């Protein structure tokens with residue numbers, strides 16, 4: 001029976017992220033990780049998808065008039081329903097053809113702050129993409145499971161998941177959310193802050209891809225001790241004369257550019273601590289706070305948060321995969337976590 005179950009089950013967990021989509025297949029782990037980007041052509045008012053994921057991301061900001069490369073997810077939820085459904089279908093097909101023929105059961109994580117309408121849109125997209133059953137799980141629960149936190153214990157744990165579109169701060173106990181808050185600040189806002197800093201201070205216009213490269217290469221949440229830090233060469237367009245220009249940006253400048261989004265993340269954590277019942281707050285003082293999501297990789301963000309909160313801050317192993325792994329574990333241990341998975345709303 002178990003053998004048949006494994007052969008014919010390709011049940012999946014999907015982390016449908018603003019920046020990246022990850023697919024976990026039951027019994028096999030994460031087997032797809034691609035940017036949440038679709039490139040399509042519009043001809044006579046009809047959209048035709050040309051590329052998905054990695055191939056489409058290469059086209060972002062570089063397409064001719066007839067082709068558009070877009071990110072169907074914004075702020076953690078579906079912004080373009082048709083394109084998102086097409087993208088989910090493509091990724092499911094890519095994974096499914098390597099596994100089995102039956103229609104899969106799929107669990108998808110959703111931001112804690114998602115509205116009923118947004119949740120329905122995600123569920124409909126997954127069913128439209130060929131799932132036989134679609135379940136939803138709150139992103140903070142998935143992140144905490146993926147980070148290996150003991151969320152079923154009767155003690156408080158705090159997880160801060162910093163994604164592309166949102167930062168979700170949650171206090172969990174007995175496998176459920178005691179308090180959670182989702183703020184629309186994440187990696188995208190950091191990229192925008194770098195773009196606007198360079199426009200204001202150096203009259204230089206750069207694209208999103210360059211801003212992300214600056215952030216992931218030398219991005220930092222704290223002013224470097226020497227007041228300058230490392231630097232990198234960047235290229236963009238000079239806004240004064242319109243020609244391409246190459247210049248240098250230092251870590252100190254990036255820290256200045258990122259001060260606002262970093263502060264917003266710190267405030268979300270402080271707000272959650274203030275709203276946490278005292279006994280659970282005491283547990284968090286003992287255990288510290290776990291950071292997950294790609295934004296947790298920002299240089300010295302853990303130190304900046306430690307300075308502001310006075311708490312021990314850890315960055316999860318595999319923080320970019322935590323939510324997908326956690327959603328996958330919820331699928332594997334569905335009986336244990338049944339109440340955390342929503343098949344109906």
Ligand SMILES: Nc1ncnc2c1ncn2[C@@H]1O[C@H](COP(=O)(O)OP(=O)(O)OP(=O)(O)O)[C@@H](O)[C@H]1O
Nearest residue numbers: 017018019020163164165166187293294295297298
């Ligand atoms: N080394 C790094 N430093 C800073 N940011 C990083 C680093 N590596 C990745 N990121 C950022 O992490 C973000 C993606 O993280 P993640 O994949 O967890 O988000 P997501 O799940 O797609 O988004 P969301 O949870 O908002 O839907 C991107 O904005 C990316 O630029």
